[in-house]
Amino acid sequence: MRTFVVVCTIGFLSVTAFQKLRERTRSDPAAPASAAATTPVPDGAVAGVALQAGRNGHFFVNALMDGRALSMMVDTGASSCAFSEEDAERIGIRVRAGDFSRVWNTANGTVRVAPIRIAVLQVGSIIVRDVDAVVIPRGRLSTSLLGMSFLKRLRDFTVSGGTMTLRG
Numbered sequence: 001m002r003t004f005v006v007v008c009t010i011g012f013l014s015v016t017a018f019q020k021l022r023e024r025t026r027s028d029p030a031a032p033a034s035a036a037a038t039t040p041v042p043d044g045a046v047a048g049v050a051l052q053a054g055r056n057g058h059f060f061v062n063a064l065m066d067g068r069a070l071s072m073m074v075d076t077g078a079s080s081c082a083f084s085e086e087d088a089e090r091i092g093i094r095v096r097a098g099d100f101s102r103v104w105n106t107a108n109g110t111v112r113v114a115p116i117r118i119a120v121l122q123v124g125s126i127i128v129r130d131v132d133a134v135v136i137p138r139g140r141l142s143t144s145l146l147g148m149s150f151l152k153r154l155r156d157f158t159v160s161g162g163t164m165t166l167r168g
Contacts, residue, residue, distance in 0.1 A: 046155055047168035049124035059164045061146055064122040065091050070144060074164060077107075078147030081118070081133035087144045088116075088135045095135050104134065111140055121150055126168035128153045 051059045051074065059074040068091040072081075088095065099114035113134035121131045123146070132149045151157055155167045 047125040053162040084141040
């Protein structure tokens with residue numbers, strides 16, 4: 001019985017210590033992408049952003065496109081960054097019906113897309129220039145996607161537990 005009590009006590013203390021460490025890490029002002037957006041990166045340093053998974057397990061970022069903010073879901077399965085037509089309009093990107101000139105295969109079937117290029121796409125302290133992207137027609141995409149046309153230009157990105165780390 002004494003051994004059982006000791007094992008339970010050690011387990012309880014371990015879980016408590018882990019939770020406190022996790023809370024401390026989450027409350028670190030340098031960790032969120034939105035706080036990192038205003039932190040300058042010294043010359044020669046690697047810009048980095050840590051993202052926490054949402055309840056559904058997906059990672060979201062607050063990105064800036066040419067200075068305009070937009071929430072996007074990180075999608076390593078998307079070959080390119082993809083914007084809903086509604087989000088594109090919100091950040092000042094206008095496309096006409098004739099601009100939907102390419103056919104894309106998606107998880108939801110094929111769709112015509114409008115290819116675009118984002119001059120400056122910033123996530124936290126990470127800045128990538130001239131990012132290829134597409135606009136998906138109105139009503140076909142509920143959340144804009146931060147895809148591989150941005151991610152492959154990073155030094156690296158990793159996922160460990162519920163944290164994704166992007167390094168510029």
